[in-house]
Structure formats: C-alpha cells, structure tokens
Amino acid sequence: MTQSKWLDAELKYDSGVFNKHQVVITRGQGAVVWDDQGRAYIDCMVGAGVGNVGHSHPDVVRAVQEQAGRLMVLAQTLPNDRRAEFLTELVSVLPQGLERVFLCNSGTEAMEAAKKFAITGTGRQRFVAFKRGFAGRSLGALAFTWEPKYREPFGEAVDNRHVDFITYGNLDELRAAVTDETAAVILEVVQGEGGVRPASLEFVQEARRITSERGALLIIDEIQTGFGRTGKMFGCENYGVIPDGITLAKAMAGGVPVGAFAMTAAVADRMPAGGHGSTFGGNPLAMAAGVAVLRAMKREGMAEQAREKGAYFMEKLRAIGSPKVREVRGLGLMIGVELKEKSAPYITALEHDEGVLTLPATPLVVRFLPPLTISREQIDQVVASFARVLENVNPRADRQAELATRQEGQPTR
Numbered sequence: 001m002t003q004s005k006w007l008d009a010e011l012k013y014d015s016g017v018f019n020k021h022q023v024v025i026t027r028g029q030g031a032v033v034w035d036d037q038g039r040a041y042i043d044c045m046v047g048a049g050v051g052n053v054g055h056s057h058p059d060v061v062r063a064v065q066e067q068a069g070r071l072m073v074l075a076q077t078l079p080n081d082r083r084a085e086f087l088t089e090l091v092s093v094l095p096q097g098l099e100r101v102f103l104c105n106s107g108t109e110a111m112e113a114a115k116k117f118a119i120t121g122t123g124r125q126r127f128v129a130f131k132r133g134f135a136g137r138s139l140g141a142l143a144f145t146w147e148p149k150y151r152e153p154f155g156e157a158v159d160n161r162h163v164d165f166i167t168y169g170n171l172d173e174l175r176a177a178v179t180d181e182t183a184a185v186i187l188e189v190v191q192g193e194g195g196v197r198p199a200s201l202e203f204v205q206e207a208r209r210i211t212s213e214r215g216a217l218l219i220i221d222e223i224q225t226g227f228g229r230t231g232k233m234f235g236c237e238n239y240g241v242i243p244d245g246i247t248l249a250k251a252m253a254g255g256v257p258v259g260a261f262a263m264t265a266a267v268a269d270r271m272p273a274g275g276h277g278s279t280f281g282g283n284p285l286a287m288a289a290g291v292a293v294l295r296a297m298k299r300e301g302m303a304e305q306a307r308e309k310g311a312y313f314m315e316k317l318r319a320i321g322s323p324k325v326r327e328v329r330g331l332g333l334m335i336g337v338e339l340k341e342k343s344a345p346y347i348t349a350l351e352h353d354e355g356v357l358t359l360p361a362t363p364l365v366v367r368f369l370p371p372l373t374i375s376r377e378q379i380d381q382v383v384a385s386f387a388r389v390l391e392n393v394n395p396r397a398d399r400q401a402e403l404a405t406r407q408e409g410q411p412t413r
C-alpha cells in the first residue's frame with residue numbers, strides 16, 4: 001500500500017483519538033471527494049452530516065471568499081451586518097416561537113448553551129436524557145451522552161448525577177422521569193450516533209405534552225437532524241411539535257464551523273447578561289456562509305429533495321434483500337442499515353473496493369448521510385456498491401484466512 005507523506009505526517013502528529021482511514025482527501029465537489037491519488041469517492045459522510053448543501057457549494061464559496069476580504073472576526077458585543085442578516089434568516093425558518101439565538105461554533109457548545117439556558121430559564125437543575133443518546137463531548141454535554149465508553153475514561157469529572165437516562169421510546173419511563181424538578185428533556189427525534197433510530201410520533205408528542213404540563217423545557221437536539229436532513233427544515237417538524245429550544249450546528253454553515261442554541265424569549269430573558277459567551281461565535285465569516293446555506297436550501301428546495309430522495313434510497317436499500325440485513329430505517333436522507341453482524345468490514349470494503357464513504361452508528365449499523373443534493377444516479381451507484389459488498393465481504397472467512405497466513409509465518413499486512 002502506498003502511503004503518502006500526508007498520511008505519514010497526520011498519523012505521526014495527530015493526537016491519536018481518531019481511527020484514521022488510509023486515504024488522504026484533498027478536494028470535494030457536490031457529493032464527490034477526491035484523494036491525493038486522484039481517486040473519486042461518493043461521500044455519504046460529508047463530515048458526519050455537515051455538507052447538506054454538498055461540498056463547495058458555489059454560493060457558499062462565493063460568500064466566504066467575499067466576506068474573508070471584508071471582515072472575518074468581530075466580538076459579539078459589536079453588531080454586524082452579516083450576523084444580523086443570518087439571525088433574521090434563521091429565525092424566519094425556525095419553528096414558531098423560537099426567536100432568540102445564542103451563537104457558538106460547534107454542536108457540543110450548542111448543547112452547553114442549552115444546558116445553561118435551561119437552568120437559568122427554569123430555576124431547575126435536573127435533566128432527562130435517553131439511552132443511546134449523543135449530545136457531544138465537552139464535559140457538560142457528555143453528561144447527556146449515554147454510551148459509557150464516551151464518559152468512563154474521565155471518571156468523576158463527568159458528573160451526570162443531575163441526569164436521568166431513560167429508554168428512548170418508552171412512554172411510561174418518560175412520564176415517571178419528568179417531574180417538577182426537571183429543567184429540560186433533551187431529545188433527538190432521530191437518534192444519530194445511537195443507530196439512526198427515528199422516534200415514534202406518539203413519543204415526541206408525549207414529550208411535548210408532559211414537559212409543558214410539568215413546567216420543564218423540551219429541548220430538541222437538531223445538530224444532526226437539522227437543515228433539511230430529515231426531509232423537513234428541522235426534524236421536529238415531522239412530528240408537529242414545537243420545542244422550547246433547539247440545538248444546531250453541523251450543516252448550518254455548509255462546512256464552516258458554527259453552532260447555535262435557539263430558544264423562546266421567555267427562556268432567553270432569564271439568563272443574566274454576561275451569563276454565557278463565545279469569542280468566535282457569530283463571526284462574520286461563519287455568518288456569511290450560513291446566510292448562503294439558508295438561501296440555497298430555500299431556493300433549491302433541499303428539504304423536499306431529502307424527503308423524496310430519502311424514500312427512494314431506502315426503498316432501493318430494502319430491495320437488495322440481503323439476509324445479512326436486519327433493518328433499513330431512517331427519515332429523509334438520514335439512513336441506517338442495521339446488519340446482523342458488525343458493520344465495520346462492510347464500511348471498509350465500501351471505501352476500498354467501491355469508492356463510497358459511509359459512517360458507522362453503533363457497531364452494527366452502516367449510516368448514510370449524503371449531501372441533500374446527491375443525484376439519483378449517485379444513489380443508484382451507492383446501492384449497487386452496497387449490494388456488492390454485502391455479497392462479497394465475508395468477515396469470518398477473511399479472519400480465518402488471515403489466521404492461516406499468520407500460522408504459516410508470513411508477514412500480515
């Protein structure tokens with residue numbers, strides 16, 4: 001295997017927390033990225049659901065180039081034309097009543113903000129979160145993240161005694177967990193990292209009803225489901241539910257780092273001035289990119305595209321009919337295929353043999369998060385590739401072959 005100098009340097013100097021692929025990606029356009037050898041890949045990762053408008057969308061490129069030459073950074077205490085424009089555009093597409101926005105730079109920061117605003121907004125400090133839920137990796141957001149492997153290395157520094165984890169989808173547990181001490185319920189309408197699991201209509205609606213009844217906030221984590229991904233601008237719109245706050249990041253600025261917590265005025269008004277902050281939050285560069293994304297999404301009807309293409313994609317995946325598949329599920333273009341065995345060898349084969357980039361979500365699921373602009377021809381290619389790897393990959397036989405090679409004393413790769 002030829003390893004480029006880029007790969008060598010990255011493997012040498014990176015912190016080591018990332019399980020690196022053996023490729024160096026240098027360029028992207030739409031739903032395709034290219035490596036340093038010139039090989040093309042259909043990208044169904046797009047930075048874990050960041051590139052909803054596709055790589056290097058021309059409007060985003062133009063907006064960033066223009067803004068970079070004008071003004072890139074500015075304290076949030078100083079008003080700015082681009083930021084004002086972005087806030088206006090964002091609030092116009094947010095669910096009704098969400099009219100105040102705290103701007104930051106990532107999903108985990110959006111969740112930190114949500115947590116603080118929920119505490120000051122309600123005067124309460126307990127939270128309800130869900131098994132298999134993922135809320136980010138900062139110590140505050142990590143307290144809402146269920147999977148122990150994310151929390152355990154950090155011991156008591158991850159204090160989640162203020163969080164009750166309940167079973168996603170269980171109405172009885174939900175009714176029992178939300179009390180008059182609950183500041184907020186933190187809910188993904190489709191669990192992303194937790195295996196691409198859409199909640200039932202009844203469950204999300206009951207979460208809204210019970211939080212309202214008991215004076216708690218319903219905060220929906222739309223970091224992965226937001227900006228057209230699920231076939232609506234925001235995932236909660238599929239459920240006819242208006243939350244008290246939503247966390248946003250990933251796709252909001254087409255690849256430029258950005259995050260936000262959008263909330264009602266009632267929640268925002270109870271945070272003392274200076275109670276939270278962010279140096280880079282709301283910087284004009286990210287805001288210009290965000291304006292371009294929101295306008296392109298509206299003009300190109302991207303949420304609608306996600307709904308139609310998502311239904312097409314899932315239908316094609318189901319039609320593969322492989323005995324290795326337990327379930328195909330999802331909402332819009334947020335799609336997971338749960339296998340009856342570990343998904344990693346299939347994800348690797350998709351990349352190496354087929355030039356298709358996908359993501360895991362729990363050890364059994366292959367997750368597809370393509371740009372919403374992916375073409376039907378590209379979807380057909382991805383499905384054909386997936387059908388081939390399901391047919392060809394045989395982890396058990398591969399493992400036995402490797403063991404046999406080792407016993408013969410030959411070097412392994």
Ligand SMILES: *Cc1c(COP(=O)(O)O)cnc(C)c1O
Nearest residue numbers: 106107108134135136192223224
């Ligand atoms: C990605 C993600 C986060 C964390 O976002 P970062 O930008 O990686 O900090 C939080 N919640 C959900 C649902 C996510 O998908």
